[in-house]
Amino acid sequence: MANPTGRGSGVASPGRRSMAAAARAAAKRTERVGPGTGMPVGVAERGTDVSTGPVAVPDVVTVERPDRVERAAVPLEAPDDADQGRRPEEQHAGPVLQAGEPVAGAARARRRGRFCVALAVLVTAMLAAAAVLGWKYVDGRRTDAARVQALAAAQQAAPSVLSYDYRRLERDFAAARGHLTGSFRDEYGRTTKAVVAPTAAKYHGVVKATVVKPPAGGAPAASVVSASADKAVVLLFVNQVTTSTQVTGPRVDLNRVRMTMTRTSDGWKVSAVDAL
Known part of the structure; x- marks a missing residue:
């Protein structure tokens, strides 16, 4: 009968031999793992x-790649001012305007422009109105003055134009x-x-015209x-007294005469006579 202990003979049991073989296989696999694979060399030796x-x-x-270590060794310096912290396109963009400044400035400029235009229109309208009023005043x-002068000229011209005497026809x-004047x-x-x-000349005609005056006196009619x-x-009431060999005694004609008076370089003249 075999010795159940068997420890002194140095012979291991089948189960212990299997575990030892597995450990040796694991150690060999560990030795075959190189840098960069995530498992360090000799890990089996440092373990339990x-x-x-x-x-x-x-x-x-610690598994470090040379290129990454070199980049990490360069310190990142913080920007020392606001310009270094901007992107390149922002550094040359010019001064930054405050929010609302361009819009407000443009609005003020538009208001000033509208005010200037309105003021110019108002001034022009006032000047035009003043010119028109001035012209109307002068024309008035x-x-x-024309009314007074034309009336006086018509009263003076009517007796001469509407009268004659056969004894002095050329002079009259x-x-x-x-x-x-005119035509x-x-x-x-x-x-x-x-x-x-x-x-x-044939009938010895004599016609004498006068502008009617009120019996009690006053301005001519x-x-x-x-x-x-x-x-x-000018409208005038004119009496014409006619004598000739064709009528017995003087004949009186009560006439209404309309005279058109025109201003000339020699004063107011008669340019038309119509009997009404």
Whole structure:
């Protein structure tokens, strides 16, 4: 019968021999692992007994690549000012404006521009209004003066233009033409020469015209119908007393005469006569 202990003979049991073989295999595998694989060389030697449990992880595992170590050795310096901390495109972007400044400045510029335009329009309108008012004032003054002057000229011209005496026709007609102007002056000359002069000479005609005056005295019956600075229309009440060989005694004609008066370089002249 075999000795059950067998320790003195140095023969290990089959189970212990299997565990030893596994440990030797693990040690060989550890020796074949090189740098960069994540497992350090000789880890089996620094661990606990491979026969009693798993291989222990070493306290410090340091596997460094030369290029990474060199880059890590360069210290990162913090930017010493705001410009170094910017990106390259930001460093040359110019000064940073405060929020709202461009918009507010543009708004103020637009308001100033609108104010200047409005002020210019207002000033122009005021100047135009002043010019118009000034022109109207001057024209009104001239029109008022024209009314007075044209009325006086018409009252003076009417008796001469509407009167004649067969004994002095040439003198009377010449005096009348002195109050006339324009085409009416030429028309008057043709009419008096062709019609009035022969008839007056044949029948000894005498016509005397006067502007009517009130019986109690006062201004003559004449008024300005319309007037401008250079032209006026005057209405006159004129009495004509006619004597000739064709009538018995004097004949009185009550006429309304409208005279158009025009300003000329020689004063106010008659440019038209209409019997109403």
